[in-house]
Amino acid sequence: MNTTTQTFAGTPWKQGIKDAIPLLGGYIPVAISFGLISVQSGFSVLETILISTFIYAGASQFLFVAMAASGAPLWLVVIMTLLINARHIVYGPNLSPYLNHDKKWLPLMHGLTDQIFALAHARLPQLPDQARLGWYTGAAMLAWLSWIAGTALGAIAGGELTQRWPLINDILPFALPALFFVLIVPRCNNRLWTLTIALSAVSAVILKVLGYPNVAIPLAALCGAALFYALKNQRDMGGR
Amino acid sequence: MDMSMWLALVSIAVGTYLIRLLPYLWMKRSLAKRQTEDGVGSMPTWLTILGPTMIAAMFGTSLVPTHSDIVSWLATGIGILVTFGVWKRTRSMGMPILCGVVAFGLVRFFLVF
Structure with a gap:
């Protein structure tokens, strides 16, 4: 941010x-x-x-x-x-x-x-x-x-x-999703963070719709973090 | 409430407070220790990634409407698009949220009520 x-x-x-x-x-x-x-x-x-x-x-x-x-x-x-x-x-x-x-x-x-x-x-x-x-x-x-x-x-x-x-x-x-959106969107200033944040948000939506509201936040956040590391490793290896 | 219920309430209240307080104290000490050792106190990388992804996940869960029908999803989509549009113009916090809520409300109002 x-x-x-x-x-x-x-x-x-x-x-x-x-x-x-x-x-x-x-x-x-x-x-x-x-x-x-x-x-x-x-x-x-x-x-x-x-x-x-x-x-x-x-x-x-x-x-x-x-x-x-x-x-x-x-x-x-x-x-x-x-x-x-x-x-x-x-x-x-x-x-x-x-x-x-x-x-x-x-x-x-x-x-x-x-x-x-x-x-x-x-x-x-x-x-x-x-x-x-x-x-x-x-x-x-x-x-x-x-x-x-x-x-x-x-x-x-x-x-x-x-x-x-x-x-x-x-x-x-609806003020809550709008607030979270305004807080997180400035982070999407490069491809790595945009994909990480998009995956976290989409995973959270899917988990909640499937009926797992309580684990949705930590699990979705971990999914996003895993993608961040995977993309970063790929980029670092490609740069060598 | 009987005595055992009060005890449960106090345990949950104290436990929740400690969940919020203790990791903060741990990190504060850890940063201070690293600063004395290396001259720089920096957070572990995984923690700096988990912060924004937690907020993104909160955004995701809060997006799911209480009534999971097409109108609610449509209102949610339009509300977020309007919030984004106003944010792009103003780069502020209050106005995009207000416009998003109004757009969401108008879609719900005209299509449901």
């Missing part, structure tokens, strides 16, 4: 909030659905909000509620939900070259979701070192609070909301 250092008007955290606004289109409808499903599964409004506040990981929250409601053994619930989040392992290391030694980064890692990682991976290299903590705080806090607020809304009035405004569930979530 573009590594040119960018300056901006206003404070870094305000810029972070501004950059994270497109995330709301994806976060709020999903959070409303989670709130609604959690309450329907027997959790109280307060419990539902606490789940979103402290776990803060979409897919594993849905799984937690569904498995707990079906009476699955709790040790299995814990293992399965953590397995779904295992893909987050590569996020922190990828961002670490852009983060300084400030201790405030430690609690902020709670906010390192898929979307915040994608956003930070594209934006942090463009920001001056002293602006990164503020930028990340603004972006991550907006995402976290919108997730909690959406959950509360869903738990309290989710049924009525989705009935009255079906467009919330239908159209706003």
Whole structure:
């Protein structure tokens, strides 16, 4: 992605909030659905909000509620939900070259979701070192609070909301693929990266359509990485 | 929720946080160590490749519409084309996303509602 250092008007955290606004289109409808499903599964409004506040990981929250409601053994619930989040392992290391030694980064890692990682991976290299903590705080806090607020809304009035405004569930979530697209397309600046990214995206679509949404991201990413190495080796051997 | 459910909730919350925190700390230490040894701290190549491919994979999974019918796929295709077109012109983030969502919504609205 573009590594040119960018300056901006206003404070870094305000810029972070501004950059994270497109995330709301994806976060709020999903959070409303989670709130609604959690309450329907027997959790109280307060419990539902606490789940979103402290776990803060979409897919594993849905799984937690569904498995707990079906009476699955709790040790299995814990293992399965953590397995779904295992893909987050590569996020922190990828961002670490852009983060300084400030201790405030430690609690902020709670906010390192898929979307915040994608956003930070594209934006942090463009920001001056002293602006990164503020930028990340603004972006991550907006995402976290919108997730909690959406959950509360869903738990309290989710049924009525989705009935009255079906467009919330239908159209706003498109903000997420559009955001990921805008974040990844600048990487397609040569044949090697274009093919790598295209294969990762296409594999992810196929895996999800085939009914493997939880392994789609890590598996598709590995497919893309394998192609990258294969093409690079071929090119290096051809150059000898 | 009974006590065991709370315990499960806390375990998942702490586990998820550690999954996000510990690899970051490990890489931070590893980079600092390499910097003292070689004078340069660089990330392993596989990690720099896995970052963008993970984002591309997230893009792929988010592309699949909730209702897997022709109209939804058509709206998704047009939405992405519009997002790309506006991005090519502006090279910004907000406007392409907004236009993409509006295009997606218009196709859905006119063909479904």
